[in-house]
Amino acid sequence: MLQNLTPDVEEFRNEVRDFLDRNLDDDLRHAAAYSTGVFAEPDIGLRWQRILDEKGWLTYCWPPENGGTGWSPIKRYIFESECALAGAPDIAGMGLRLLGPVLCAFGTKEQKERFLPGIRSGEDYWCQGFSEPGSGSDLASATTSAVLRDGQYVINGSKIWTTHAQFANWIFCLVRTDKAGRKQAGLSFLLVPMDQPGVRVSPILSMSGDHEVNQVFFDDAVADAGYLIGEEGGGWAITKFLLVNERAGSCFAPGLLRNTGIAEQAFGELQSDGAVSPDRLLSLKQRLEAARLQVEAFEMLELELLHKVQAGQEPGPSASLIKLAASTLMQKIDEICVDLVPLEGRALFDSNSHTRTYPVRSQIDYLSQVGVSKYLNNRAATIYGGSTEIMKNILANEILH
Numbered sequence: 455m456l457q458n459l460t461p462d463v464e465e466f467r468n469e470v471r472d473f474l475d476r477n478l479d480d481d482l483r484h485a486a487a488y489s490t491g492v493f494a495e496p497d498i499g500l501r502w503q504r505i506l507d508e509k510g511w512l513t514y515c516w517p518p519e520n521g522g523t524g525w526s527p528i529k530r531y532i533f534e535s536e537c538a539l540a541g542a543p544d545i546a547g548m549g550l551r552l553l554g555p556v557l558c559a560f561g562t563k564e565q566k567e568r569f570l571p572g573i574r575s576g577e578d579y580w581c582q583g584f585s586e587p588g589s590g591s592d593l594a595s596a597t598t599s600a601v602l603r604d605g606q607y608v609i610n611g612s613k614i615w616t617t618h619a620q621f622a623n624w625i626f627c628l629v630r631t632d633k634a635g636r637k638q639a640g641l642s643f644l645l646v647p648m649d650q651p652g653v654r655v656s657p658i659l660s661m662s663g664d665h666e667v668n669q670v671f672f673d674d675a676v677a678d679a680g681y682l683i684g685e686e687g688g689g690w691a692i693t694k695f696l697l698v699n700e701r702a703g704s705c706f707a708p709g710l711l712r713n714t715g716i717a718e719q720a721f722g723e724l725q726s727d728g729a730v731s732p733d734r735l736l737s738l739k740q741r742l743e744a745a746r747l748q749v750e751a752f753e754m755l756e757l758e759l760l761h762k763v764q765a766g767q768e769p770g771p772s773a774s775l776i777k778l779a780a781s782t783l784m785q786k787i788d789e790i791c792v793d794l795v796p797l798e799g800r801a802l803f804d805s806n807s808h809t810r811t812y813p814v815r816s817q818i819d820y821l822s823q824v825g826v827s828k829y830l831n832n833r834a835a836t837i838y839g840g841s842t843e844i845m846k847n848i849l850a851n852e853i854l855h
Contacts (some may be wrong), residue, residue, distance in 0.1 A: 463529060470533055470537075471536055474537065474540040478540055482502055483542075486542060492544070492617060492831070493544050496618070500579075503550075511523060515550070516554055516555060520566065520570065521570070527757065527763070531705050531760060534708045535705070535711070538709045538711070539715075541712075546579070548618070549624075552700055553569075553580055553582075555695075555696075555699050556626075556643070556699075557570060560684045560695075578623060579622045579624070580624050581617060581625045581648075581670075582617065582626060583598075583616060583626060584596075584693070585614050585615045586611065587669075591843070591844045593628060594690065595637060598612065598613065598627065598672060599611055600631050602631070602686075606676045607631075607677045607678075607679065609672040609674075609677065610673060610674060610675075611629075612669055612670060612671045613625075614658075614668075615667045616668045616669065617666055617667050619648070620655055620665065623649055624648060625646050626643065626646075627645075628689055629642055629643075631687060639687055641690050641693070642685075642687060643688070643689040646672075646675060648670075650675055652672060653671070654671040655668050655670055655671075656668060656671065661833065662826070662827040662830040664831060700839055705756060706756060706776065707757075709784075710752065710753075710780065710787065713787045713788075713791070717791050718742060720791070720794045720816070721742055723816050723818050738793065742790060748783055752780065755772075755779070758772075759776055775849060777840055778846065778849070780835075781836045781839075782842070785829075785832055785835060788828055791829070794825075795818060796822075800822060800825065
């Protein structure tokens with residue numbers, strides 16, 4: 455979709471493509487293709503993370519003074535687009551995309567020196583402790599408590615739907631430090647070590663059988679007072695900053711375009727096969743064409759938002775619109791991918807499929823192996839990061855009210 459690029463931007467795109475050709479080997483591509491969850495497994499993600507860090511391209515969403523690249527929105531988009539089209543692994547973003555920018559904006563000098571290097575190296579693997587049983591969409595009602603005693607916060611409660619908590623050695627949490635007054639005013643943003651007796655991780659299996667999310671229990675767990683980010687009671691403002699980065703700080707269109715391309719290739723194989731009825735082919739073709747147009751329109755919307763954020767403007771309701779549209783389109787493309795595979799050819803892979811080698815003769819073969827698992831896992835896309843209902847309420851209040 456990107457055309458008429460300036461010479462320096464065109465040169466950058468060629469540099470990215472050359473880098474990917476030289477560094478993204480077949481093992482990484484295979485593992486990424488067969489990772490059916492939101493993020494690649496740590497053994498794959500961390501390997502790719504170290505390659506990007508060595509190049510200096512890992513922390514491009516951080517400010518330049520903290521190690522960011524200072525890329526323009528168009529360069530950032532080109533980088534993510536080329537990575538997606540090349541089949542690079544999706545690195546877990548809890549540390550890099552969410553906590554990293556928070557530390558850059560709100561952390562003390564000591565906190566930045568303590569935690570930013572570990573995020574970059576992968577030595578510290580982070581998970582996000584926001585949602586709780588009964589307060590997923592309403593984060594302000596979080597009840598997990600943190601009480602300051604003798605220089606340490608004592609934490610009790612639980613967090614749920616915690617992605618990759620089984621791998622993490624740190625968790626950043628929204629905790630309640632004050633029960634009086636407005637519920638938002640009593641929340642604080644705290645970094646908590648996972649490797650301690652007071653933290654327990656309980657797995658939650660998705661419909662596909664994948665173990666990606668968990669419930670985390672805190673029973674008198676502790677965190678040093680120096681691990682509080684910002685002021686006590688200032689967690690709500692930090693959380694809003696983080697959520698804007700989560701919804702507006704990533705590029706969803708490249709992945710949607712890549713998946714649409716896979717579906718189009720599979721459809722071409724069906725056409726050539728001649729075993730599918732004309733009516734079914736016509737229906738699939740119409741759905742694919744509609745999805746392609748919607749994804750390309752979404753791409754333009756996302757680029758506009760990136761320019762707005764780069765210019766220092768508040769994204770406003772656009773961030774909610776991006777999240778709503780991206781998750782809906784993701785599910786629509788997943789549905790098409792499953793429908794492209796004959797019923798008898800559909801399989802459900804286990805969560806370790808990325809470690810195995812499967813014969814792939816065509817895109818239909820590939821979709822028969824991973825299509826159902828991706829479809830089932832991505833049913834959560836319209837829930838995590840802000841449910842569809844919440845996004846629609848935000849849009850109604852900010853645009854139509």
